[in-house]
Amino acid sequence: MSPRERVMIFDTTLRDGELSPGCSMAQPEKLRIARALAELGVDVIEAGFPAASRGDWESVNAVAREVQGPVICGLARCQRDDIDLAAQALAPAARRRIHVYLPTTIHREQKLNMTHAEILRTAVDSVKRARELCDDVEFSPEDASRTGLDFLTQVVEQVIEAGATTVNIPDTVGYTVPDEFAELFRYLRKNVRGIDNVRLSVHCHDDLGMAVANSLTAVVAGARQIECTINGIGERAGNCSLEEVVMALRTRAAFFNLDTKIDTTRLYPTSRMLANIVGLPIPRNKAIVGENAFVHDSGIHQPGTLKHASSYEIMRPQDVGLSRTSLVLGKHSGRHALQERVRELGFDLDEVEFARVLEEFKLLADKKKELYDGDIEALVLQAEHSAAGPWTLQNLRTSFDSAKSAEATVRLSHADGRSIEMRSTGDGPVDAALKAIERATGVDVVLRKFEVRSVSAGEDAQGEALVYVEYNQRTYRGSSVSTNIVESATQAFLEVINRIELASATLARTGTQRVAKAVI
Ligand code: KIV
Ligand code: ZN
Numbered sequence: 001m002s003p004r005e006r007v008m009i010f011d012t013t014l015r016d017g018e019l020s021p022g023c024s025m026a027q028p029e030k031l032r033i034a035r036a037l038a039e040l041g042v043d044v045i046e047a048g049f050p051a052a053s054r055g056d057w058e059s060v061n062a063v064a065r066e067v068q069g070p071v072i073c074g075l076a077r078c079q080r081d082d083i084d085l086a087a088q089a090l091a092p093a094a095r096r097r098i099h100v101y102l103p104t105t106i107h108r109e110q111k112l113n114m115t116h117a118e119i120l121r122t123a124v125d126s127v128k129r130a131r132e133l134c135d136d137v138e139f140s141p142e143d144a145s146r147t148g149l150d151f152l153t154q155v156v157e158q159v160i161e162a163g164a165t166t167v168n169i170p171d172t173v174g175y176t177v178p179d180e181f182a183e184l185f186r187y188l189r190k191n192v193r194g195i196d197n198v199r200l201s202v203h204c205h206d207d208l209g210m211a212v213a214n215s216l217t218a219v220v221a222g223a224r225q226i227e228c229t230i231n232g233i234g235e236r237a238g239n240c241s242l243e244e245v246v247m248a249l250r251t252r253a254a255f256f257n258l259d260t261k262i263d264t265t266r267l268y269p270t271s272r273m274l275a276n277i278v279g280l281p282i283p284r285n286k287a288i289v290g291e292n293a294f295v296h297d298s299g300i301h302q303p304g305t306l307k308h309a310s311s312y313e314i315m316r317p318q319d320v321g322l323s324r325t326s327l328v329l330g331k332h333s334g335r336h337a338l339q340e341r342v343r344e345l346g347f348d349l350d351e352v353e354f355a356r357v358l359e360e361f362k363l364l365a366d367k368k369k370e371l372y373d374g375d376i377e378a379l380v381l382q383a384e385h386s387a388a389g390p391w392t393l394q395n396l397r398t399s400f401d402s403a404k405s406a407e408a409t410v411r412l413s414h415a416d417g418r419s420i421e422m423r424s425t426g427d428g429p430v431d432a433a434l435k436a437i438e439r440a441t442g443v444d445v446v447l448r449k450f451e452v453r454s455v456s457a458g459e460d461a462q463g464e465a466l467v468y469v470e471y472n473q474r475t476y477r478g479s480s481v482s483t484n485i486v487e488s489a490t491q492a493f494l495e496v497i498n499r500i501e502l503a504s505a506t507l508a509r510t511g512t513q514r515v516a517k518a519v520i
Pocket of ligand 2: 016170205
């Protein structure tokens with residue numbers, strides 16, 4: 001068998017993934033994710049769209065400055081200002097790439113009011129401009145899978161001539177199917193002059209649930225870069241899921257004969273970290289990283305699994321960094337046992353972070369007899385994204401009598417020194433506490449979604465609350481974990497208020513609004 005060729009993994013969690021409703025991230029969160037992606041071993045991090053807003057420019061610039069290893073990429077429309085802004089934001093990166101894109105389908109063309117000739121000229125000029133500023137330039141004909149073959153061939157041929165080093169073929173609306181998509185790649189490889197001089201890339205959306213299958217079939221047909229996101233987050237139904245496509249290539253290596261340089265043992269921790277940061281829980285039955293992905297419950301499978309793990313398990317949990325055990329920690333477990341467990345769960349904390357987790361662990365162990373992996377994860381993730389400020393909950397009191405409405409009193413402190421106590425009534429203790437917070441902070445929001453789920457087992461299991469609200473036409477979310485669900489809901493809501501206050505401060509400072517991807 002010939003030596004394995006490598007497929008590059010291009011992660012776009014911070015750019016396309018961030019377009020998931022309610023998934024926008026602040027700069028420190030983006031940096032944490034970018035560092036985790038570098039540790040995971042992705043080849044390229046698409047860190048954002050610098051021309052979208054001042055905040056996006058700053059985030060891309062911060063990743064370019066602070067994250068070593070992968071190529072750092074910035075997206076740009078085919079406009080000179082966008083390209084120049086991307087180049088400036090990426091300047092500090094040791095290895096950088098400018099990714100320019102242009103819609104090439106007919107209906108887009110009508111929307112853009114451009115003729116075929118104008119699209120071709122714009123694409124070529126933009127690639128040339130990007131090449132003046134950067135040696136590594138990727139071009140994407142947006143909606144390529146629905147673009148006429150002749151025109152697509154012309155576009156790809158001309159951008160290659162203009163200096164593109166990677167050509168990406170997006171299935172922007174998740175419309176294609178595997179056989180058809182493979183055929184498109186074969187056609188391009190056969191008919192486009194110069195195609196062997198560039199890296200062919202694939203970028204799939206999951207509207208029909210085929211993003212991973214379509215990406216894999218493109219790879220079989222010659223693509224050597226896959227664009228994907230952690231947990232498959234992205235606009236609408238999302239993008240190709242990184243963990244699924246990587247584990248498919250690895251588990252079926254004999255079929256694909258291709259390697260990636262992903263450290264698969266980092267998949268589970270990275271997935272958990274992202275889910276926690278964006279507040280988008282992973283479905284229990286999600287392939288690779290879902291809670292049930294390695295659980296064999298059926299009476300038929302279980303005896304086989306116990307005797308020969310390989311009879312039903314096509315992957316081992318530890319291959320994806322899931323070293324779950326039923327081992328529980330408790331009040332008397334020492335610092336060392338906790339440190340070991342944290343490490344086994346894939347987290348690499350510095351002394352300060354670990355001290356914070358240890359402190360919270362002791363508090364929780366006083367309230368809860370047994371602490372499971374889910375509890376430890378929740379503590380670590382909570383400690384990592386605490387300190388969001390400026391509001392902090394000092395005290396919460398609630399009372400509930402089924403004959404009357406519930407009552408809550410909150411005492412909040414603000415980083416500027418204010419301390420406010422406020423009482424409110426509501427339809428239940430959670431409703432009363434959220435109303436009291438709204439009145440105390442003066443921020444009036446529309447609650448869109450409120451969910452509570454248990455993060456571990458047992459009667460005293462911790463509950464994770466997720467809150468989504470709408471404020472000034474934007475969605476904000478917050479999450480928090482506690483053994484008391486009224487407290488976790490209150491803390492999650494306060495996180496939302498803090499995000500709104502931070503976002504308003506950034507807006508006041510930069511005076512910019514984000515531009516949507518498809519606004520041309
Ligand atoms: O889906 C898409 O077409 C994109 C491009 C910008 C690559 O995200
Ligand atoms: Zn996309």
